[in-house]
Amino acid sequence: MTGSNGALDFPEGFIWGAATAAYQIEGAATLDGKGPSVWDTFSHTPGNVRGGDTGDVACDSYHRYREDVTLLASLGLHDYRFSICWPRVQPGGRGPVNQKGLDYYRALLDELGEHGIAAMVTLYHWDLPQELQDAGGWAVRDTAERFAEYAALCAEALGDRVARWITVNEPQVVSNNGYRHGQHAPGLRDPAAAAAATHHLLVGHGLAAQVLRAAGAEQVGIALDLHPVRVLGDSRPEELQAARLITEAMVNGIYLESVLHGRYPAHAPAGLLPPPELVADGDMELISQRLDFLGMNYYSPIFLRAGDPGDLRRNEEPARSGVAGVVEYRPDWLERTTMNWLVDADGLHEILLEVSEQADGLPLYITENGRAAEDYVNPQGEVDDIERVRYLNTHLEAAARAIKDGASLAGYFVWSLLDNFEWAWGYQKRFGIVFVDFGNQRRIPKASAHFYADVVRANAVPLPPADWTRSAVG
Ligand code: FCB
Numbered sequence: 001m002t003g004s005n006g007a008l009d010f011p012e013g014f015i016w017g018a019a020t021a022a023y024q025i026e027g028a029a030t031l032d033g034k035g036p037s038v039w040d041t042f043s044h045t046p047g048n049v050r051g052g053d054t055g056d057v058a059c060d061s062y063h064r065y066r067e068d069v070t071l072l073a074s075l076g077l078h079d080y081r082f083s084i085c086w087p088r089v090q091p092g093g094r095g096p097v098n099q100k101g102l103d104y105y106r107a108l109l110d111e112l113g114e115h116g117i118a119a120m121v122t123l124y125h126w127d128l129p130q131e132l133q134d135a136g137g138w139a140v141r142d143t144a145e146r147f148a149e150y151a152a153l154c155a156e157a158l159g160d161r162v163a164r165w166i167t168v169n170e171p172q173v174v175s176n177n178g179y180r181h182g183q184h185a186p187g188l189r190d191p192a193a194a195a196a197a198t199h200h201l202l203v204g205h206g207l208a209a210q211v212l213r214a215a216g217a218e219q220v221g222i223a224l225d226l227h228p229v230r231v232l233g234d235s236r237p238e239e240l241q242a243a244r245l246i247t248e249a250m251v252n253g254i255y256l257e258s259v260l261h262g263r264y265p266a267h268a269p270a271g272l273l274p275p276p277e278l279v280a281d282g283d284m285e286l287i288s289q290r291l292d293f294l295g296m297n298y299y300s301p302i303f304l305r306a307g308d309p310g311d312l313r314r315n316e317e318p319a320r321s322g323v324a325g326v327v328e329y330r331p332d333w334l335e336r337t338t339m340n341w342l343v344d345a346d347g348l349h350e351i352l353l354e355v356s357e358q359a360d361g362l363p364l365y366i367t368e369n370g371r372a373a374e375d376y377v378n379p380q381g382e383v384d385d386i387e388r389v390r391y392l393n394t395h396l397e398a399a400a401r402a403i404k405d406g407a408s409l410a411g412y413f414v415w416s417l418l419d420n421f422e423w424a425w426g427y428q429k430r431f432g433i434v435f436v437d438f439g440n441q442r443r444i445p446k447a448s449a450h451f452y453a454d455v456v457r458a459n460a461v462p463l464p465p466a467d468w469t470r471s472a473v474g
Pocket of ligand 1: 297368
């Protein structure tokens with residue numbers, strides 16, 4: 001595995017890409033017959049998004065997609081993950097298609113094809129048609145049925161140009177941030193709606209996978225955000241182990257076990273699971289039908305340690321598991337990004353091996369991984385994002401090491417190609433390997449883009465300097 005120059009090689013045929021999502025980059029929020037989505041409504045409601053930012057213009061990729069495809073090609077990327085905005089192709093989420101919306105995606109796919117770039121297309125990256133939200137959104141089962149119809153329509157119109165389909169992106173975030181805690185659209189704080197949404201998102205995934213396959217799709221998967229749960233110290237092991245199992249079930253298992261094994265995890269708190277009357281006969285088989293790959297989005301681990309939630313210390317937070325004597329903790333020795341997310345490359349190695357074991361040989365793709373940083377254009381006109389170079393280097397090293405240790409990892413998509421609309425944070429948080437000047441829409445590849453292009457060209461990652469922190473524990 002280690003090449004002559006001290007780099008770690010990736011297997012031949014490893015897939016290298018970059019990822020984006022429609023609402024975060026397209027703009028053109030009301031153009032060419034597009035209907036409003038929950039994110040249009042949410043971002044236009046004062047107080048929801050930092051600075052009142054909206055995705056009305058974003059990176060204007062609706063008009064600049066050719067430039068963006070050229071950018072991908074210039075970096076040597078052979079794969080691009082993007083999402084389709086549902087209300088752009090079906091404005092009210094049901095009924096007739098909006099031909100102009102489909103034309104946009106067809107033109108984008110053709111442009112990618114001309115550059116030899118394969119498309120991984122996400123059907124649902126959070127921009128639900130507002131009309132469906134008005135009828136209950138994911139809290140009602142009908143939305144899953146409508147989603148399958150929309151999937152069929154996309155497969156029929158675009159299927160010959162799509163290499164891989166992802167049904168739903170991060171159902172955990174949709175149901176918790178969107179329906180339980182309200183920081184994302186539709187901004188609800190309704191635990192019952194959140195539990196119902198969890199199940200209906202997964203049913204929607206199952207139904208969409210079925211219709212995609214029936215339309216001839218060969219590569220169908222889902223993208224889950226997965227979080228290694230790590231325990232620090234060794235006091236009160238029983239409570240800590242119980243808290244670990246519950247936390248894992250809450251953040252990973254509800255989505256991972258249902259999709260892989262057709263059951264909700266035994267350790268999940270009952271309030272997070274759909275009440276039995278919402279689970280129809282055959283639902284769990286539908287949700288766990290064979291996948292062709294599993295998409296994993298990795299950003300940060302969760303740490304637990306012994307502590308008193310009634311008397312929190314610095315860097316401690318109450319544990320979501322609710323287990324007495326346990327707190328969540330952000331170790332001081334780990335770097336944090338401008339999202340306040342912990343940087344921990346070993347967590348990626350850990351979760352890749354864990355999921356490989358559970359998924360029993362299923363090809364895995366990292367469908368998102370990356371970091372926010374305080375990027376700026378220097379007087380030379382360059383963006384020298386050393387933090388992101390370091391992040392990519394250590395995480396890619398962890399990925400290569402995981403493959404060597406038996407993980408069935410087949411591809412990697414950096415989040416993100418472009419700086420973009422980072423949901424409730426608006427444009428303040430920059431995740432791109434390409435800088436976007438939102439004043440004039442100029443794109444400037446950052447140092448990390450050049451680093452990533454070198455990795456892709458060599459199909460190998462240089463060993464990070466020994467003093468670059470990559471490990472949290474151990
Ligand atoms: C993920 C989302 C993606 C992006 C990154 C930073 O949760 O899927 O759209 O915002 O976080």
